[in-house]
Amino acid sequence: xxxxxxxxxxxxxxxxxxxxxxxxxxxxxxxxxxxxxxxxxxxxxxxxxxxxxxxxxxxxxxxxxxxxxxxxxxxxxxxxxxxxxxxxxxxxxxxxxxxxxxxxxxxxxxxxxxxxxxxxxxxxx
Numbered sequence: 001x002x003x004x005x006x007x008x009x010x011x012x013x014x015x016x017x018x019x020x021x022x023x024x025x026x027x028x029x030x031x032x033x034x035x036x037x038x039x040x041x042x043x044x045x046x047x048x049x050x051x052x053x054x055x056x057x058x059x060x061x062x063x064x065x066x067x068x069x070x071x072x073x074x075x076x077x078x079x080x081x082x083x084x085x086x087x088x089x090x091x092x093x094x095x096x097x098x099x100x101x102x103x104x105x106x107x108x109x110x111x112x113x114x115x116x117x118x119x120x121x122x123x124x125x
Contacts, residue, residue, distance in 0.1 A: 002114050004096050009119030012086055016123070020081040022096030022116055029077045033104040035112065036070060036081045038092035038121075045110060048094070049081060053102035061108070064090075086123045093118040 008020040020036070035050035049070040050059045058070050069082040079096060097112035 004114055004116035006096050006116040006119040009121045011122045014123055014125050016086050017084045020094055022079040024077045031102045033099040034079045035097045038094045040092040047108035050107040059107055088123045088125045091123050093120050
């Protein structure tokens with residue numbers, strides 16, 4: 001069974017930083033395009049950032065570009081999301097996702113093969 005497990009969420013003041021991690025079982029991460037999504041109460045799930053295999057190309061939502069950085073350590077089967085200059089509107093449950101392909105043209109869609117259980121990020125004003 002493929003598993004993705006997120007961690008690193010928590011409560012932080014506006015302007016602060018958090019680093020999320022997503023640890024994957026090997027079949028999920030090898031040659032996999034991976035991404036972060038988030039969902040706030042009452043809102044639809046939205047794309048945050050994505051990274052190709054093995055990690056050359058990255059993509060960001062306009063709302064986080066310049067503040068968030070996605071990366072991956074393939075030797076550790078782990079993807080990261082470094083979040084800086086956090087804002088209250090970044091409050092959400094953050095999910096990692098993986099596709100079975102190394103590239104994904106429609107990376108902002110929710111069409112991924114594997115999903116984690118989510119980690120809560122709360123930014124206070």
